[in-house]
Structures are given as C-alpha cells and as structure tokens.
Amino acid sequence: AVVSTQSTGETPHKTFLEIKGSNAQDKPEYFSNQASIVFVKKDNCMYQACPSPDCNKKVFQESGSEYRCEKCDKIYPNFKYRLMLTVKLSDFTGNEWVTCFQETAEKLLGITADELGQQKDTNETEFDKSMTKINFKTYNFKIRARLETYMDESRLKCTALSVDPVDCVSYSKKLIEEIKLLEG
Secondary structure (H helix, E strand, O other): OOOOOOOOOOOOEOOHHHHHHOOOOOOOEEEEEEEEEEEEEOOOOEEEEOOOOOOOOEOEEEEOOEEEEOOOOEEEOOOEEEEEEEEEEEEOOEEEEEEEEHHHHHHHHOOOHHHHHHHHHHOHHHHHHHHHOOOOOEEEEEEEEEEEEEOOEEEEEEEEEEEEEOOHHHHHHHHHHHHHHHHO
C-alpha cells in the first residue's frame, strides 16, 4: 500500500515532528518513518468480526454459539478475530500513537489474529508475551496521517499502511549519502 508522492515512486521519509508541523488536514499525508515501538495497547486490540469474506463489521453474540452481523443482517455460528492494534511509535524527534489494522498488526506481532484471539481466550500469559515482545524494536513504517477535528479539538490520526524490518545495509548507504551531501 505504498502511495507514490514523488517522481521516484518512493514515499518521502518524514519525522513525527515534521508531520505535526505540516498541514495534514486538507488531505491525508503519506510518509515513511523508521521508528521504535515503545508501548502496545492491549485493551480493545481486537474484536469479533463477521466471518463473511467481504465484511469486517463487529458481530454481537446472540446466544452461546450464535453471532449476529447487523450489516449482513445474518446470524452466524462463528466469527473471525480482527486486529486493530494501537502502538506508540517513537523516532528521534518525538512519538505518536499509530493504529495498525489486520495485515500490518499480524506482521508486527508475528501471529495471526485467530491465534492471538485463542491466546487471549485461553492463555493470558502467552497473550501478554505476544503483545509485549515487539516493544523497543525498530521497523520501517509507511504511515497515513490526517488531522481530524472533534468538538473543536484537532488531533493527528496516524494509520500504519505497511511495516518492514529495518534493512541495515540500505539504511547505512542512505546515511552515508546524507553525510556526503552535508560535506558539500
């Protein structure tokens, strides 16, 4: 889900400070950032969703084994777990809360939503381990930022579109190029 904003086809690298200083309210701003995870919110990190392949809406438990999707207007015997993971990311200029949805969250955690849901339901200790093992690890993120206003208060809303491990070799080359530019 890389959005091209330059002729090179790459998403521009920006810090959280630069994004907070930009005017991201008119339209979403897409950027990449190398950041470390400093906190993972475990509360409300997943929900029980409609098992229909083209629906991700939350289901409501009707009885012990029946789940109702109001969008599809159907009752299902099961559900699927969907991730909506909120993490605090930090770069060298500051930090920001970022939401990671299904695919991005699964890639970060190294576990599927269903496996994590099983852990949450049956083994709270394993669930906690799965959630905290990514703390203080650094990744390359592609992020969409948008300034949202609610009750006359503006706040930056960030969503991770993709996450990848840091490629130390290419990152080192990038830093060397930046140093060369500074040397003039």
